[in-house]
Structures are given as C-alpha cells and as structure tokens.
Amino acid sequence: MLDIKLIREQPELVKDALKKRQIDSVIIDDIVQLDEERRALILDVEGKKAERNSVSKEIGRMQDKTEREAKIASMRELGDQINSLDEQLKQIESRLFERLAGIPNIPDSDVPVGVDDKDNVVIRTIGEKKHFDFEPKPHWELGPELGILDFEAGVKLAGTRFYVLEGAGARLQRALIFWMLDLHIRQGYKEFYPPWMVREEIMFASGQLPKFAENLYHDYQEDFWWVPTAEVPLTGIMMGEVLDEAELPLNLTAYTACFRREKMSAGRDVRGMKRGHQFDKVEMYKYCTPETANEELDNMVADACATCEALGLTYRVLLQSTGDLSFGSHKTYDIEVWAPGCQEWLEVSSISNIGQFQARRANIKYRPADGSAPQFVNTLNGSGLGMPRTMIAVMENYQQEDGSILIPEVLKPLMGGIEVIQKE
RNA sequence: GGAGGGAUGGCCGAGCGGACGAAGGCGCCUGUCUUGAAAACAGGUAUAGGGCAACCUAUCGUGGGUUCGAAUCCCACUUCCUCCGCCA
Numbered sequence: 001m002l003d004i005k006l007i008r009e010q011p012e013l014v015k016d017a018l019k020k021r022q023i024d025s026v027i028i029d030d031i032v033q034l035d036e037e038r039r040a041l042i043l044d045v046e047g048k049k050a051e052r053n054s055v056s057k058e059i060g061r062m063q064d065k066t067e068r069e070a071k072i073a074s075m076r077e078l079g080d081q082i083n084s085l086d087e088q089l090k091q092i093e094s095r096l097f098e099r100l101a102g103i104p105n106i107p108d109s110d111v112p113v114g115v116d117d118k119d120n121v122v123i124r125t126i127g128e129k130k131h132f133d134f135e136p137k138p139h140w141e142l143g144p145e146l147g148i149l150d151f152e153a154g155v156k157l158a159g160t161r162f163y164v165l166e167g168a169g170a171r172l173q174r175a176l177i178f179w180m181l182d183l184h185i186r187q188g189y190k191e192f193y194p195p196w197m198v199r200e201e202i203m204f205a206s207g208q209l210p211k212f213a214e215n216l217y218h219d220y221q222e223d224f225w226w227v228p229t230a231e232v233p234l235t236g237i238m239m240g241e242v243l244d245e246a247e248l249p250l251n252l253t254a255y256t257a258c259f260r261r262e263k264m265s266a267g268r269d270v271r272g273m274k275r276g277h278q279f280d281k282v283e284m285y286k287y288c289t290p291e292t293a294n295e296e297l298d299n300m301v302a303d304a305c306a307t308c309e310a311l312g313l314t315y316r317v318l319l320q321s322t323g324d325l326s327f328g329s330h331k332t333y334d335i336e337v338w339a340p341g342c343q344e345w346l347e348v349s350s351i352s353n354i355g356q357f358q359a360r361r362a363n364i365k366y367r368p369a370d371g372s373a374p375q376f377v378n379t380l381n382g383s384g385l386g387m388p389r390t391m392i393a394v395m396e397n398y399q400q401e402d403g404s405i406l407i408p409e410v411l412k413p414l415m416g417g418i419e420v421i422q423k424e
Numbered sequence: 425g426g427a428g429g430g431a432u433g434g435c436c437g438a439g440c441g442g443a444c445g446a447a448g449g450c451g452c453c454u455g456u457c458u459u460g461a462a463a464a465c466a467g468g469u470a471u472a473g474g475g476c477a478a479c480c481u482a483u484c485g486u487g488g489g490u491u492c493g494a495a496u497c498c499c500a501c502u503u504c505c506u507c508c509g510c511c512a
Contacts, residue, residue: 049481
C-alpha cells in the first residue's frame with residue numbers, strides 16, 4: 001500500500017511509476033479526487049462532532065430543565081446529520097481504500113524499465129555450464145527411470161501438476177530442506193515454523209489479497225487461506241507490532257509448503273516438476289530500517305548465492321525489469337540455476353525489497369534509537385531456495401551416463417550413506 | 425462440543441453513563457543534584473486522521489446498537505484463561 005500523502009503531493013511521480021510497470025495511471029486522478037472529497041467531508045463532520053461534544057458537556061451541567069430539553073432536542077437533530085455524513089464518509093473511504101490497495105509499489109530508481117521478464121538484466125553469471133560427454137537427460141526422464149519421481153501417482157492422487165517423490169528422491173528433498181535451514185541459521189537467520197494456513201487479514205497484510213485471490217486456495221468452511229509462500233506468515237507474525245531499532249535487522253527463515261492455484265500460468269510449464277500446485281520452499285525474511293534496506297538486500301542475495309554455490313550449481317543473478325516486478329516489490333533480484341537436461345535457466349530464488357509497502361498494510365513499525373516517532377519498517381523476502389527447481393538442477397547436473405545421480409558433497413551427511421542414487 | 429471468567433497506553437493495573445485519552449505503579453526521556461553514575465526530586469512520555477496554525481476528531485479486543493453524551497449499558501463476533509466432555 002502506498003502512502004496517500006505521496007499520491008496527494010506527488011501524483012506525477014506515482015503515475016510515472018505505474019507507466020513504467022505498463023499500468024494505466026488514470027486511477028491516480030480518481031484517487032486524488034476521492035481524497036479531496038474525503039477531506040472535505042471530514043472537515044464538515046468533525047466540526048459537527050466537536051459541537052456535539054461541547055454541548056453535551058454543557059447539558060451535563062445544566063440545571064434549567066426547559067433549556068436542557070431544548071439543547072437535547074437540537075443535539076438529537078445534529079446527531080442525525082452526523083450519522084448521515086459518517087455514512088457518506090465511510091463509503092468514500094472504502095472506495096478510496098479499495099483503489100489504494102490495488103496500486104502496486106513504486107520501483108526503485110535503478111530498476112531497469114521493461115515490458116516483461118525478457119527485459120530483466122543479467123548482473124553476473126557464476127560458473128560454467130557443465131560439460132557432458134553424453135546427452136544429459138531432463139529430470140522427467142531421469143526421475144521416473146530411477147524410480148524416485150512418479151508423475152502418474154501424483155495425477156492419480158490429486159490431478160495434473162502434482163507428483164510423488166519416493167525413496168531416495170523424497171530423502172534428497174528432505175536433505176535439501178534440512179541443510180538449507182541449517183545454512184541460513186549459520187548465516188544469522190532465526191528459524192520459524194509457522195501455520196501453513198492463515199486468516200484473510202494476514203493475506204491482505206502481505207499483499208496477496210484482494211488482488212491475487214484467484215491464485216490462492218481458500219477453505220470456505222473455516223475461512224482459512226493456504227499460504228502461497230512463507231513470506232505470508234513471516235510478514236503476519238509482526239503485524240501491528242512496534243519493534244526497537246536496536247533489534248533490527250531481524251532475520252527469519254522458515255520452511256513451508258507453498259500452495260498456488262496457478263490460474264495465471266494455465267498451460268505453462270506443465271512438463272516435469274517445475275511448476276506445481278504444491279511445492280516446498282525454504283524462505284528468508286528480513287525486517288530492517290529504510291536506511292539499511294539496500295545493503296540487506298545485497299546480503300540476502302549473497303546468502304542465496306552461497307546456497308547455490310555450496311550445492312555446486314551454475315547460477316546467474318538478474319535484476320528484474322519494471323515489467324516483471326511483482327505487485328508489492330520495490331526492487332527484485334532473481335537467481336537462476338542452469339539445468340542441463342531441460343536446457344533451461346530455472347528461477348530458484350526471487351529476492352525483493354518491499355520497502356514500506358507491506359509494513360504499511362500490516363502496520364509494522366520500529367521505534368528509532370533516537371526516540372523519535374515510530375516509522376514503518378522495510379521488509380525483504382527471498383527464497384533460499386525453492387525445492388522443486390533446486391531438485392531439478394541437482395538431478396540434471398549430477399547425472400552420470402548410466403542414468404544414476406551423484407549426491408552433492410554437502411548433502412551426503414544427510415543421506416544415510418547414499419552417495420549415488422541408482423536404479424534399485 | 426458444554427460451563428464460567430477475562431481482553432484498558434511500551435508493560436502492569438484502576439475505572440463500570442457526563443470534567444476520562446483515561447488514576448496509580450513500572451519502564452523510558454529531559455532537568456536539578458553529583459567528578460561520573462545510582463538514589464532522590466521536578467517535568468515530560470500513545471496512535472491515526474483533519475487543519476497554515478491555535479486546535480479539532482477518532483481510538484479502552486473488533487463490528488453494530490441504545491443515549492444529548494459510552495472504556496462504562498445492550499447485541500454479535502474474535503481471542504485468551506479455567507473446568508468438563510471428546511480425540512490423540
């Protein structure tokens with residue numbers, strides 16, 4: 001959510017930001033207009049309330065009965081006027097809020113302007129694409145042949161975009177999750193295990209609602225919403241809190257499954273396990289001051305890169321263009337790993353500085369060390385990493401000519417003695 | 425699932441129709457004192473919105489209602505605690 005004052009005072013700046021995101025900016029005029037109507041009504045109704053308050057106090061002190069009755073009658077009438085103005089104000093405020101909640105965040109000044117993900121800029125590439133003396137296979141062949149990945153069983157159980165990991169495949173993913181959480185703890189993050197279903201207001205606070213309702217699973221019986229990412233509960237956990245500057249930055253990490261209806265990508269990436277309705281992810285999250293946000297964003301990118309590096313994967317870092325930038329993001333880096341089997345760079349992490357956008361929705365502030373008034377914090381989030389695509393990259397990069405898969409060095413202690421996954 | 429009791433400022437806690445944005449305490453900040461600190465004393469210390477400002481409005485879990493006037497009365501909801509039941 002943007003600050004209404006920013007829109008009121010610098011509408012052109014906000015319009016410009018929307019244009020960079022390829023979004024029609026006329027809504028800003030609408031918002032400015034509603035804001036004016038709102039303030040005029042406030043002026044009117046609050047003046048009337050002030051009058052009612054002071055006269056009501058007088059009534060309490062009055063002795064003369066007839067005079068008292070007359071005042072009460074006139075205040076009753078004033079009360080009716082107040083009620084009707086309050087009703088008008090409420091309607092205008094809800095219209096204003098609805099529009100405001102639909103405005104995306106303003107991109108940072110160094111975010112490249114572009115139309116879509118093709119305009120993302122590659123910042124650096126680390127490692128060489130691995131050379132094979134044979135034709136490397138895609139994971140959707142490797143996995144089923146080894147008996148560790150079963151797409152048909154997934155369809156049998158739940159339908160398209162589901163799969164089953166079994167044996168060493170399931171164990172490999174568990175090892176990745178365990179190892180990543182431990183790595184992030186060493187990097188200075190605190191581990192959390194949050195609910196995987198949350199209330200509607202938590203979904204709103206993190207920016208998923210109202211705009212992205214159709215991509216979320218919703219239990220209508222209990223009114224629970226299934227998290228599409230651990231970012232949601234890690235934002236909600238501090239909702240309404242005032243933090244001390246001394247405790248910032250606050251670094252959090254959590255493993256959750258993520259649930260997405262994928263209505264926006266119907267028909268895309270259907271092959272393999274690249275995009276599913278349910279996937280596991282280890283998330284990193286930071287609360288910090290606006291002054292340190294850029295530095296913390298770099299730190300988080302470095303932490304995610306270290307994860308790829310330790311797994312021995314070839315990866316590259318991209319800066320998202322304004323056309324690809326997600327709704328709430330101020331600035332986002334993507335990390336992609338090379339998958340030699342499907343011959344594709346796979347996005348395993350998306351690391352964003354959300355600025356104050358989420359904090360304003362969730363009302364999360366910090367008290368500055370100098371004792372001045374509380375300010376909204378900056379929030380940052382990033383995957384560290386998403387499981388299915390990391391699994392794809394590990395499987396395809398560590399495959400051998402006979403179709404077996406070597407276990408990356410860092411995961412060996414967690415695989416119970418398995419050093420290579422072979423057909424049973 | 426049933427019965428009962430709660431939810432008040434950063435924290436604890438009083439108030440139960442009018443001078444209450446809210447006693448008192450703790451914490452924190454400033455000052456006096458002190459070589460410095462502690463103690464003591466004095467003052468200050470919520471958030472949001474509106475207004476150029478003086479200042480005004482709203483907020484005592486949330487949403488409605490009654491009333492000239494609600495932290496206080498009524499209704500609904502959320503949530504926490506205790507006990508019983510049920511499940512593990």
